[in-house]
Amino acid sequence: MPVTDYFLLWKVTLPSTWISALIGFFFAWLAVRKKFGKLVADSWGDAIFTIIIVWKLSVIVTDFKTVRRAPMAILYFNGGIIGFIGGIAAAALVLFFSRKPMPNLLTQGVFTGIVFAQAGYQVSMAFLNDASLASKAITIIFFALLAILVYRYSAHEELPLSYSIGMFIAAHAFIAAIQPVGFKGIPFLATVIASVLVLIIKNRIEKRTELDGGVV
C-alpha cells in the first residue's frame, strides 16, 4: 500500500507530504492568528520560515558529497529528517533569543500551532493517500478532536502546558500505532521534539521573567 502518493503539478512531481505540510502550516497560522493575535502569529510564522529554510539548506551538510559534485542539488533536494529536526531546533532558538517583545501566552500559542499543523498535515495526508478506511477515519477524528480541544483550552493559564503536551504526545502515539507508516519518519518525531522544546522554552522564559523581577 503506498504511504506517500505523488502528484504531477505542471512539470514537477510533488510528494503528498509537502502539500500536506504546507496545508498544515497555513491552517496552524490561521488558528494562532485568530486565537492569540498578530504578535504570536508572527512568531509562529518566523518559526515555520526557519524550519523550511534549515530543512532545505541542510542538504549541504547531510549530503555534502553530492552538493560538492553538483551544487544545483541544493535546489532539488533537502536535508530530510535530520534537516527537519534541525529546523525545529533552530526555530526554537530563534523563538527564545528573538529580540522582538515576547507576547504573553507565546508558548501556548506556539503549542496550538504545532497541534494544528500536525492536525492539518494528518487530515490532508488521510485524504491524499491510500490507507484502510479505519486508519483514515481514526486519524481524521482524533486529530480534529485534538485541534478542537487545544483551541478551546490552550489559552487557559490554569491548565499546565505540560499536561496538554503529555496528552498530545500520547494521542499522536496512539494514532501512529494504528497508521501504516507507524512511528517512522518525521511526523511523530516532530511532535515529540517540538512539544518538548516548547516546554523547555516556557520554563526558561518563566525563570528569566522571575530573575528580571516581573512580566515584560
Add this chain to the structure above:
Amino acid sequence: MNKKWIGYTIAILVIGTMVVLMVKSNLDKPEVIDTASTKATSEAVQGLGQGETPPDFEMKTLDGDTVKLSDLKGKKVILNFWATWCPPCKAEMPHMENYYKKLTDEDNVELVSVNLTTAENRGEKAVEEFVEAYKLTFPILLDTEDRGMSDYKVFSIPTTYILKTDGTIDNQIVGPMDEQMMEQLVADVE
C-alpha cells in the same frame, strides 16, 4: 477540562497504544510474493498511465550488452530517462549510484537508466565522459532511436517510471529523486 481527566486520558491512550502495537505485531505475516500477477500481463492495457504496460524496447548499453524491458518482468524496475547536459540529472546521479550500490538480489529491483542519446550534442562520447566523471557503475542504455521522447513522451528530464513486477506502471516521477525517495517509491510498489 481538569488535570485529573487529562491524566486519565493519557493513561488510556498509552495503554491503547501498547495494545495496538501488540495486536499489530501478532498480525504481521511475512510478505507473500504474488507470482500470479506476473503472468497476467497480457490483460494489462498498453499505455503510460498508472496500471498500464509501457511500450517495450530493446536497447544497447554503453558496454555493448542488450537490454529488453519485457525481459525484466518479475522484478520491480526503476526506468529513468536522462541526459548529460541536464542539471537535475547531474544532481540525481550520485543518489542513483548510491542506491544501486546498496541493491541486493533480495530487493528484486532493476535500475534501467536510459540516456536520451539523440539529444546529446556529442553522442555516445559525452555519455562515456559523464559516466567516468560521476563514477557510475550501473548499466547505461543508449536511446539512439528517440524512443524516450516518442514512445514515453519524455519532455522534461529526468523522468522516471516505477514499474511493478508484472511490468505495469506504478508511478511516474518528473524531476530528480534522492536515494530516500527511490527507496520509498520501491517500497510502496505492491
